[in-house]
Amino acid sequence: MVAQQLGRVPRAIRAVAARCPSGHPSVIQTSPRLEDGTPFPTLYYLTCSKLASLISTLETSGLMKEMTDRLGEDAELAAQYLAAHRDYLAERDAIDSLGTDVSAGGMPGRVKCLHVHVAHALAKGPGVNPFGDEALALLATNWPTGDCARPE
Template identity: 60%
Template sequence: MTALDAADRDLLIRELGRPPRGVVGVAYRCDHGVPAVVRTAPRLEDGTPFPTTYYLCCSVLAAAVSRMESEGLMREMTERLEHDEDLARAYRAAHEAYLADRLELGDLGTRVSAGGMPDRVKCLHVLVAHSLGVGRGVNPLGDEAVDRLDEYFRGAKSCARLA
Protein backbone atom coordinates (compact mmCIF):
# COMPACT_ATOMS: atom_id res chain seq x y z
CA MET A 1 0.00 0.00 0.00
CA THR A 2 1.23 3.49 -0.80
CA ALA A 3 0.16 6.83 0.59
CA LEU A 4 -2.42 8.92 -1.24
CA ASP A 5 -0.82 12.09 -2.61
CA ALA A 6 -2.39 15.17 -4.21
CA ALA A 7 -2.02 13.77 -7.75
CA ASP A 8 -3.71 10.52 -6.66
CA ARG A 9 -6.52 12.50 -5.08
CA ASP A 10 -7.06 14.40 -8.34
CA LEU A 11 -7.14 11.12 -10.29
CA LEU A 12 -9.64 9.65 -7.85
CA ILE A 13 -11.91 12.68 -8.14
CA ARG A 14 -11.86 12.21 -11.92
CA GLU A 15 -12.54 8.47 -11.67
CA LEU A 16 -15.21 8.67 -8.96
CA GLY A 17 -16.80 11.94 -9.94
CA ARG A 18 -16.50 13.09 -6.31
CA PRO A 19 -13.80 13.46 -3.66
CA PRO A 20 -12.67 10.14 -2.17
CA ARG A 21 -13.83 9.36 1.36
CA GLY A 22 -11.97 7.57 4.13
CA VAL A 23 -8.96 6.62 2.01
CA VAL A 24 -5.93 5.47 3.99
CA GLY A 25 -3.81 4.43 1.02
CA VAL A 26 -3.57 3.07 -2.51
CA ALA A 27 -3.66 -0.73 -2.57
CA TYR A 28 -3.36 -1.22 -6.35
CA ARG A 29 -2.69 0.87 -9.43
CA CYS A 30 -4.02 -0.21 -12.82
CA ASP A 31 -1.85 -0.15 -15.92
CA HIS A 32 -3.00 3.44 -16.50
CA GLY A 33 -1.36 4.54 -13.23
CA VAL A 34 -4.73 5.26 -11.66
CA PRO A 35 -5.18 4.32 -8.00
CA ALA A 36 -7.57 1.52 -9.04
CA VAL A 37 -8.07 0.09 -5.55
CA VAL A 38 -7.90 2.13 -2.38
CA ARG A 39 -7.93 0.91 1.16
CA THR A 40 -10.47 2.74 3.27
CA ALA A 41 -11.01 3.29 6.97
CA PRO A 42 -13.85 1.33 8.55
CA ARG A 43 -15.51 4.61 9.49
CA LEU A 44 -15.75 7.72 7.36
CA GLU A 45 -14.65 11.08 8.70
CA ASP A 46 -18.15 11.74 10.10
CA GLY A 47 -18.21 8.37 11.92
CA THR A 48 -20.45 6.58 9.41
CA PRO A 49 -19.57 2.86 9.21
CA PHE A 50 -17.89 1.93 5.92
CA PRO A 51 -17.12 -1.81 5.87
CA THR A 52 -15.72 -1.81 2.31
CA THR A 53 -12.00 -1.94 3.09
CA TYR A 54 -10.91 -2.43 -0.53
CA TYR A 55 -12.72 -0.09 -2.90
CA LEU A 56 -12.51 -0.36 -6.71
CA CYS A 57 -12.01 3.13 -8.17
CA CYS A 58 -10.80 2.74 -11.77
CA SER A 59 -13.80 3.53 -13.99
CA VAL A 60 -12.54 1.23 -16.76
CA LEU A 61 -12.24 -1.72 -14.38
CA ALA A 62 -15.52 -0.89 -12.65
CA ALA A 63 -17.35 -0.85 -15.99
CA ALA A 64 -15.95 -4.26 -16.93
CA VAL A 65 -16.94 -5.69 -13.55
CA SER A 66 -20.43 -4.23 -13.96
CA ARG A 67 -20.73 -6.10 -17.27
CA MET A 68 -19.76 -9.32 -15.46
CA GLU A 69 -22.44 -8.70 -12.86
CA SER A 70 -25.09 -7.98 -15.49
CA GLU A 71 -24.40 -11.34 -17.16
CA GLY A 72 -25.16 -13.31 -14.00
CA LEU A 73 -21.68 -14.21 -12.80
CA MET A 74 -22.57 -13.48 -9.16
CA ARG A 75 -25.47 -15.94 -9.26
CA GLU A 76 -23.27 -18.59 -10.90
CA MET A 77 -20.54 -18.13 -8.28
CA THR A 78 -23.05 -18.27 -5.41
CA GLU A 79 -24.45 -21.54 -6.76
CA ARG A 80 -20.94 -22.99 -6.93
CA LEU A 81 -20.36 -22.01 -3.30
CA GLU A 82 -23.39 -24.09 -2.32
CA HIS A 83 -21.97 -27.24 -3.93
CA ASP A 84 -18.18 -26.95 -3.77
CA GLU A 85 -16.93 -27.37 -0.21
CA ASP A 86 -13.33 -26.52 -1.07
CA LEU A 87 -14.36 -23.31 -2.78
CA ALA A 88 -16.67 -22.41 0.11
CA ARG A 89 -13.86 -23.03 2.62
CA ALA A 90 -11.42 -20.86 0.63
CA TYR A 91 -14.04 -18.12 0.30
CA ARG A 92 -14.65 -18.17 4.07
CA ALA A 93 -10.89 -17.80 4.55
CA ALA A 94 -10.99 -14.77 2.21
CA HIS A 95 -13.73 -13.33 4.41
CA GLU A 96 -11.57 -13.82 7.51
CA ALA A 97 -8.59 -12.19 5.76
CA TYR A 98 -10.78 -9.24 4.78
CA LEU A 99 -11.97 -8.83 8.37
CA ALA A 100 -8.38 -8.99 9.65
CA ASP A 101 -7.28 -6.28 7.20
CA ARG A 102 -10.18 -4.07 8.25
CA LEU A 103 -9.48 -4.66 11.94
CA GLU A 104 -5.94 -3.31 11.40
CA LEU A 105 -7.62 0.02 10.60
CA GLY A 106 -10.30 -0.03 13.29
CA ASP A 107 -13.04 -2.16 14.79
CA LEU A 108 -16.60 -1.85 13.49
CA GLY A 109 -17.83 -4.35 16.06
CA THR A 110 -19.27 -6.63 13.38
CA ARG A 111 -18.25 -9.81 11.55
CA VAL A 112 -19.88 -8.56 8.34
CA SER A 113 -17.23 -8.04 5.68
CA ALA A 114 -18.26 -7.03 2.15
CA GLY A 115 -19.29 -8.37 -1.22
CA GLY A 116 -21.52 -11.06 0.28
CA MET A 117 -18.67 -12.95 1.96
CA PRO A 118 -18.61 -15.55 3.38
CA ASP A 119 -21.72 -17.27 2.00
CA ARG A 120 -22.69 -15.62 -1.27
CA VAL A 121 -21.49 -13.26 -3.96
CA LYS A 122 -23.28 -9.93 -3.72
CA CYS A 123 -20.77 -7.53 -5.30
CA LEU A 124 -18.01 -8.49 -7.73
CA HIS A 125 -16.52 -4.98 -7.45
CA VAL A 126 -15.56 -5.77 -3.85
CA LEU A 127 -14.13 -9.20 -4.72
CA VAL A 128 -12.06 -7.81 -7.59
CA ALA A 129 -10.84 -4.95 -5.40
CA HIS A 130 -9.89 -7.43 -2.66
CA SER A 131 -7.92 -9.62 -5.07
CA LEU A 132 -6.14 -6.71 -6.71
CA GLY A 133 -5.46 -5.03 -3.38
CA VAL A 134 -3.93 -8.04 -1.62
CA GLY A 135 -2.73 -10.13 -4.57
CA ARG A 136 -3.51 -13.57 -5.93
CA GLY A 137 -4.29 -16.46 -3.65
CA VAL A 138 -6.42 -14.84 -0.95
CA ASN A 139 -9.88 -14.53 -2.54
CA PRO A 140 -10.59 -17.36 -5.01
CA LEU A 141 -13.68 -15.78 -6.55
CA GLY A 142 -12.01 -12.38 -6.77
CA ASP A 143 -9.05 -14.00 -8.51
CA GLU A 144 -11.41 -15.77 -10.90
CA ALA A 145 -13.18 -12.51 -11.74
CA VAL A 146 -9.84 -10.76 -12.34
CA ASP A 147 -8.80 -13.63 -14.63
CA ARG A 148 -11.97 -13.09 -16.67
CA LEU A 149 -11.66 -9.30 -17.02
CA ASP A 150 -10.28 -9.42 -20.57
CA GLU A 151 -13.58 -10.99 -21.72
CA TYR A 152 -15.40 -7.86 -20.56
CA PHE A 153 -13.19 -5.12 -22.00
CA ARG A 154 -14.94 -5.20 -25.38
CA GLY A 155 -11.85 -6.08 -27.38
CA ALA A 156 -9.42 -3.92 -25.41
CA LYS A 157 -6.88 -5.41 -23.03
CA SER A 158 -7.64 -5.32 -19.33
CA CYS A 159 -5.74 -2.79 -17.29
CA ALA A 160 -5.55 -5.22 -14.34
CA ARG A 161 -2.94 -7.92 -13.96
CA LEU A 162 -2.31 -10.23 -11.06
CA ALA A 163 1.18 -11.68 -10.72
Protein backbone atom coordinates in the same frame (compact mmCIF):
# COMPACT_ATOMS: atom_id res chain seq x y z
CA MET B 1 -7.03 11.45 -9.68
CA VAL B 2 -9.32 9.28 -7.50
CA ALA B 3 -11.87 12.09 -7.29
CA GLN B 4 -11.78 12.36 -11.09
CA GLN B 5 -12.26 8.61 -11.48
CA LEU B 6 -15.19 8.50 -9.06
CA GLY B 7 -16.75 11.78 -10.13
CA ARG B 8 -16.84 12.87 -6.48
CA VAL B 9 -14.56 13.46 -3.53
CA PRO B 10 -13.54 10.08 -2.07
CA ARG B 11 -14.52 9.38 1.53
CA ALA B 12 -12.26 8.03 4.27
CA ILE B 13 -9.36 7.31 1.91
CA ARG B 14 -6.28 5.82 3.59
CA ALA B 15 -4.05 4.80 0.69
CA VAL B 16 -3.87 3.67 -2.90
CA ALA B 17 -3.94 -0.14 -2.62
CA ALA B 18 -3.41 -1.02 -6.31
CA ARG B 19 -2.61 0.76 -9.55
CA CYS B 20 -3.39 0.24 -13.22
CA PRO B 21 -0.43 -0.46 -15.53
CA SER B 22 -0.59 3.21 -16.51
CA GLY B 23 0.13 4.17 -12.90
CA HIS B 24 -3.34 5.45 -12.11
CA PRO B 25 -5.06 4.22 -8.94
CA SER B 26 -7.34 1.22 -9.48
CA VAL B 27 -8.16 0.46 -5.82
CA ILE B 28 -8.07 2.55 -2.68
CA GLN B 29 -8.04 1.39 0.91
CA THR B 30 -10.57 3.22 3.03
CA SER B 31 -10.90 3.74 6.76
CA PRO B 32 -13.48 1.54 8.51
CA ARG B 33 -15.26 4.72 9.63
CA LEU B 34 -16.10 7.92 7.83
CA GLU B 35 -14.81 11.20 9.22
CA ASP B 36 -18.01 11.60 11.29
CA GLY B 37 -17.62 8.12 12.85
CA THR B 38 -20.20 6.36 10.66
CA PRO B 39 -19.16 2.74 9.98
CA PHE B 40 -17.86 2.21 6.45
CA PRO B 41 -17.15 -1.53 6.15
CA THR B 42 -15.79 -1.52 2.58
CA LEU B 43 -12.03 -1.68 3.14
CA TYR B 44 -11.09 -1.83 -0.55
CA TYR B 45 -12.90 0.35 -3.07
CA LEU B 46 -12.50 0.06 -6.84
CA THR B 47 -11.76 3.40 -8.52
CA CYS B 48 -10.82 2.48 -12.11
CA SER B 49 -13.87 3.43 -14.16
CA LYS B 50 -12.92 1.18 -17.08
CA LEU B 51 -12.57 -1.84 -14.81
CA ALA B 52 -15.75 -0.96 -12.91
CA SER B 53 -17.67 -0.88 -16.20
CA LEU B 54 -16.30 -4.25 -17.27
CA ILE B 55 -17.22 -5.78 -13.90
CA SER B 56 -20.74 -4.37 -14.16
CA THR B 57 -21.10 -6.25 -17.44
CA LEU B 58 -20.05 -9.47 -15.70
CA GLU B 59 -22.57 -8.83 -12.94
CA THR B 60 -25.44 -8.52 -15.42
CA SER B 61 -24.54 -11.90 -16.95
CA GLY B 62 -25.75 -13.90 -13.94
CA LEU B 63 -22.22 -14.76 -12.89
CA MET B 64 -22.78 -13.86 -9.22
CA LYS B 65 -25.64 -16.36 -8.92
CA GLU B 66 -23.49 -19.06 -10.50
CA MET B 67 -20.66 -18.26 -8.09
CA THR B 68 -23.02 -18.33 -5.10
CA ASP B 69 -24.46 -21.68 -6.24
CA ARG B 70 -20.94 -23.13 -6.44
CA LEU B 71 -20.36 -22.26 -2.77
CA GLY B 72 -22.94 -24.92 -1.86
CA GLU B 73 -21.41 -27.49 -4.19
CA ASP B 74 -17.66 -27.05 -3.68
CA ALA B 75 -16.43 -27.31 -0.09
CA GLU B 76 -12.88 -26.26 -1.02
CA LEU B 77 -14.13 -23.12 -2.77
CA ALA B 78 -16.38 -22.30 0.18
CA ALA B 79 -13.38 -22.69 2.53
CA GLN B 80 -11.27 -20.36 0.34
CA TYR B 81 -14.07 -17.80 0.30
CA LEU B 82 -14.44 -18.03 4.09
CA ALA B 83 -10.68 -17.46 4.38
CA ALA B 84 -11.03 -14.36 2.15
CA HIS B 85 -13.78 -13.10 4.46
CA ARG B 86 -11.61 -13.67 7.53
CA ASP B 87 -8.63 -11.97 5.88
CA TYR B 88 -10.79 -8.96 5.05
CA LEU B 89 -12.15 -8.72 8.61
CA ALA B 90 -8.74 -9.16 10.23
CA GLU B 91 -7.19 -6.42 8.12
CA ARG B 92 -10.08 -4.03 8.67
CA ASP B 93 -10.26 -4.77 12.40
CA ALA B 94 -6.53 -4.12 12.76
CA ILE B 95 -7.23 -0.57 11.58
CA ASP B 96 -10.46 -0.02 13.51
CA SER B 97 -12.83 -2.73 14.68
CA LEU B 98 -16.45 -2.14 13.75
CA GLY B 99 -17.57 -4.87 16.15
CA THR B 100 -19.28 -6.84 13.39
CA ASP B 101 -18.59 -9.97 11.36
CA VAL B 102 -19.97 -8.28 8.23
CA SER B 103 -17.20 -7.81 5.69
CA ALA B 104 -18.19 -6.92 2.12
CA GLY B 105 -19.55 -8.24 -1.13
CA GLY B 106 -21.75 -10.90 0.49
CA MET B 107 -18.88 -12.80 2.10
CA PRO B 108 -18.85 -15.54 3.25
CA GLY B 109 -22.26 -16.92 2.25
CA ARG B 110 -22.95 -15.40 -1.16
CA VAL B 111 -21.46 -13.29 -3.93
CA LYS B 112 -23.16 -9.92 -3.90
CA CYS B 113 -20.73 -7.45 -5.50
CA LEU B 114 -17.91 -8.40 -7.86
CA HIS B 115 -16.47 -4.88 -7.61
CA VAL B 116 -15.58 -5.56 -3.96
CA HIS B 117 -14.05 -8.95 -4.75
CA VAL B 118 -11.94 -7.62 -7.61
CA ALA B 119 -10.77 -4.71 -5.46
CA HIS B 120 -9.80 -7.16 -2.70
CA ALA B 121 -7.98 -9.40 -5.19
CA LEU B 122 -6.06 -6.49 -6.72
CA ALA B 123 -5.10 -5.08 -3.32
CA LYS B 124 -3.98 -8.38 -1.81
CA GLY B 125 -2.76 -10.26 -4.88
CA PRO B 126 -3.72 -13.62 -6.37
CA GLY B 127 -4.81 -16.46 -4.13
CA VAL B 128 -6.62 -14.44 -1.46
CA ASN B 129 -10.11 -13.89 -2.93
CA PRO B 130 -11.14 -16.71 -5.28
CA PHE B 131 -14.03 -14.84 -6.89
CA GLY B 132 -11.96 -11.70 -7.38
CA ASP B 133 -9.32 -13.84 -9.05
CA GLU B 134 -11.95 -15.51 -11.28
CA ALA B 135 -13.45 -12.20 -12.34
CA LEU B 136 -10.02 -10.80 -13.20
CA ALA B 137 -9.25 -13.91 -15.26
CA LEU B 138 -12.52 -13.45 -17.18
CA LEU B 139 -11.57 -9.82 -17.89
CA ALA B 140 -7.94 -10.51 -18.84
CA THR B 141 -8.47 -9.76 -22.53
CA ASN B 142 -10.06 -6.38 -21.73
CA TRP B 143 -8.15 -5.25 -18.63
CA PRO B 144 -5.49 -4.18 -17.92
CA THR B 145 -4.95 -2.45 -21.20
CA GLY B 146 -2.98 0.61 -20.15
CA ASP B 147 -4.44 4.05 -19.85
CA CYS B 148 -7.64 3.51 -17.88
CA ALA B 149 -7.95 7.14 -16.94
CA ARG B 150 -6.19 10.21 -18.23
CA PRO B 151 -5.59 13.33 -16.20
CA GLU B 152 -7.17 16.34 -17.82
